[in-house]
Amino acid sequence: MKKTVFISSTYKDLKEYREAVWDVLEKHSVNVKGMEKFGASKETPLESCLNEIKQSDIYIGIIGMIYGSIDKNTGKSFTQLEYEEAPKYDIDIHIYLIDEIKTKFYIKDIDFKNAPKLRKFKSMLKTHTCKFFSNPINLSNHINDRLNESTNSTIVSRPKYLKAKLFNFKHASKDIRLILSYYKDRAYEMWVQHSDELQYSKNLIECIIKEVRVPNKRVRYDIEYMDNEGYIIVQPAIDRIFEDMNEGIYSFSRSISALLTENTALPVILEFINNYYFSEEKNIKSKAEIAEIIANNLFLKSWKNSFFDKVIAENN
Numbered sequence: 001m002k003k004t005v006f007i008s009s010t011y012k013d014l015k016e017y018r019e020a021v022w023d024v025l026e027k028h029s030v031n032v033k034g035m036e037k038f039g040a041s042k043e044t045p046l047e048s049c050l051n052e053i054k055q056s057d058i059y060i061g062i063i064g065m066i067y068g069s070i071d072k073n074t075g076k077s078f079t080q081l082e083y084e085e086a087p088k089y090d091i092d093i094h095i096y097l098i099d100e101i102k103t104k105f106y107i108k109d110i111d112f113k114n115a116p117k118l119r120k121f122k123s124m125l126k127t128h129t130c131k132f133f134s135n136p137i138n139l140s141n142h143i144n145d146r147l148n149e150s151t152n153s154t155i156v157s158r159p160k161y162l163k164a165k166l167f168n169f170k171h172a173s174k175d176i177r178l179i180l181s182y183y184k185d186r187a188y189e190m191w192v193q194h195s196d197e198l199q200y201s202k203n204l205i206e207c208i209i210k211e212v213r214v215p216n217k218r219v220r221y222d223i224e225y226m227d228n229e230g231y232i233i234v235q236p237a238i239d240r241i242f243e244d245m246n247e248g249i250y251s252f253s254r255s256i257s258a259l260l261t262e263n264t265a266l267p268v269i270l271e272f273i274n275n276y277y278f279s280e281e282k283n284i285k286s287k288a289e290i291a292e293i294i295a296n297n298l299f300l301k302s303w304k305n306s307f308f309d310k311v312i313a314e315n316n
Contacts, residue, residue, distance in 0.1 A: 005147075006053050007034035008082040009062035010069075013109040017062060020136035020258075024144045030058075046071060046078050050085050059086040060143065062133075063122060064098045065105060067114035077114075080121050094146050095130045097122060102134040137254035145219070158261075161312045162188060163303060164209045164223070169289040176286070178293055179223075179238070180260075181209045185300040190257040191221075191238055192290075206305045208312065209238075226307065252276055252287065256294070266298055 005025055009018060018034070025032045033052045035045070043051065053059060061083050068077035076084075086093050111118060131146070133139035162181040169176050179191040189209065207225035223235045255276075259269050273291045303309075 002029055002031050003057040004031040004033060004055060005058045005060060006049075006056040006082075006086075007032065007060050007062065008049070008053075008079055010064060010066045010077075010079055011035060013066045014062060014064050017064075017133075017136045017139055020140040021060070021062065021143055024140040025147070028144075028147055030147070046081065049078065049082050053082060053085045053091070054089055056086075056089075056091055058092045058094060058147075059083070061093070061095045061125065062139070063096070063125065065100070065109055065118070066111040067118040067121065068111075070114075077117070077121070080124075083121075083125070093128055094143070095125045095128045096139055096142060097125065097130050097132050099132040099134040135251040135254060137251070137258060158188070158211060159183065159312070160211050160315050161224075161308075162209045163300065163308065163312065164207050165297065165300070166205055166207065167293045167297070169286070169293070178290060179207075179209070180294070180297060182300045186263070187260050187294065187298050187300075190253055190260060190294075192253045193238065206303065206308070208308050210234075212236075224308075224311075226305065253290070256290070260294075266295065269294060 007018060007021060007025075011018070018036070022032060022034070022036065033056060035049070059082075061079070063079070068079040070077055071081060074081065083093075131142040133142060162183055164179050164181040167178045167180070169178065177193050179193070180187045181189040181191075191209075207223050210222045210224055212220050212222055220236065221238050223238050225233055225235075227233050256269065256273065259272060270291055273287050273294075276287060
């Protein structure tokens, strides 16, 4: 029997985050409940939410920098009242708090008026094991990992090994390396790194990206490549290096990677890139470089490494 998941958060400030979470949840064998699916009802919005929680198996609380709509009777936000309802019905509670250091905020997305109430609410939430997020992609990754544990339901996973190609460009006078992995010869994931943080030669063009599950059930991604003497070299956790990138480029790149994974048509990807807003001139120049690389390399045109063909065939 499918489990039911209820998503609780404020809406306008976290709309993009909620969309990413819905995308992940709908790939699992679960029923998803949230304000997006509420239709006309005699109940108030708060009553509808609380009734949905009664019928749920998992409560997902996503808390940003806005306290939310206030219930006149209690003086508490709808989001807090939803959270307080969940323990009454012995359902799993998953809490995700925005990283107040790493996340870039717009002023409109910060609730100065109700900041004391929000701080008190977050203190309550920290009695649970909380995960912190700074963009829609790492939030959805956290939720996917936790849901795998709670439901024994997993998304159809990527192959363990994927072919990958590397491309160089300049970003704010620094050498940047863009990595495209390929599934069925179409670009599937994208990684961006400072070249000086990488151990391998700048002349390297082909490698493979390996998915590794570590003891705490988190997934990491390693690069494997062959050096000039024929030895296989592994550089672990390229995704951790990647997170240290400029935050604007980081969020932008993860969004593109998500589009590639969903097999999105190239014109849609290029339109997304063209319309993506950057406040810094250096990032605007980088997105043009990235667009050109993807447009010219969406499909794998050549592959010379027969050794990695054998590795992929034996392990996928």
